Amino acid sequence: MKASFVIIVLGSWGLMLFFPWWSLVFPCFIAGLIGPDRGYKAFTAGLLAVGGLWLVLALFADFQNGGVLTGQMAAVMDLPVWAVFAGTFFVGAITGAFATLAGYLVLGRGR
Numbered sequence: 297m298k299a300s301f302v303i304i305v306l307g308s309w310g311l312m313l314f315f316p317w318w319s320l321v322f323p324c325f326i327a328g329l330i331g332p333d334r335g336y337k338a339f340t341a342g343l344l345a346v347g348g349l350w351l352v353l354a355l356f357a358d359f360q361n362g363g364v365l366t367g368q369m370a371a372v373m374d375l376p377v378w379a380v381f382a383g384t385f386f387v388g389a390i391t392g393a394f395a396t397l398a399g400y401l402v403l404g405r406g407r
Contacts (some may be wrong), residue, residue, distance in 0.1 A: 297332055297337050297340070297341050299327075300332055300345075300396070301341050303323055303327040303330075304323055304324050304345035304346060304392060305348075305349050306323075307323025307324075307327070308324065308345070308349055309349055309353075318391070320395070321391065321395035324342050324345075324346065324391075324392050324396040325396070325398060325399035325402075327341065327342070327396055328395070328396040328398060328399020328400040328401075328402075329399040329402065329403065331400075332396075332400055335400055338397050338399070338400035339394075339397045341396055342393040342395060342397065343390070343393035345396075346389055346392025346393070347389025347392065348385075350384050350385060350387070350388030350389075351385045355381070358381075366380055366381075
């Protein structure tokens with residue numbers, strides 16, 4: 297699971313520098329193919345790796361602009377600031393989790 301985690305974090309981060317956000321599914325899928333030996337481990341690796349990556353990137357961007365953008369987004373959506381970060385984590389985590397699980401299941405190991 298550690299190898300899958302590293303593949304997902306580094307691959308997703310590298311691809312998202314140059315390609316759209318959804319390009320993160322490719323390293324997740326590959327990590328699911330070669331990494332975990334159980335479905336729940338694949339799901340968890342993708343969930344924590346991509347969710348954590350997106351949360352760290354969002355917090356870093358928030359720190360760089362002094363929280364202005366996040367505060368404005370939260371005000372427009374009538375949410376607390378922490379909910380914006382939670383939503384960011386959730387969208388990335390679910391996308392990464394299902395992409396990694398799909399990679400695991402494509403070889404028929406889920407029977």
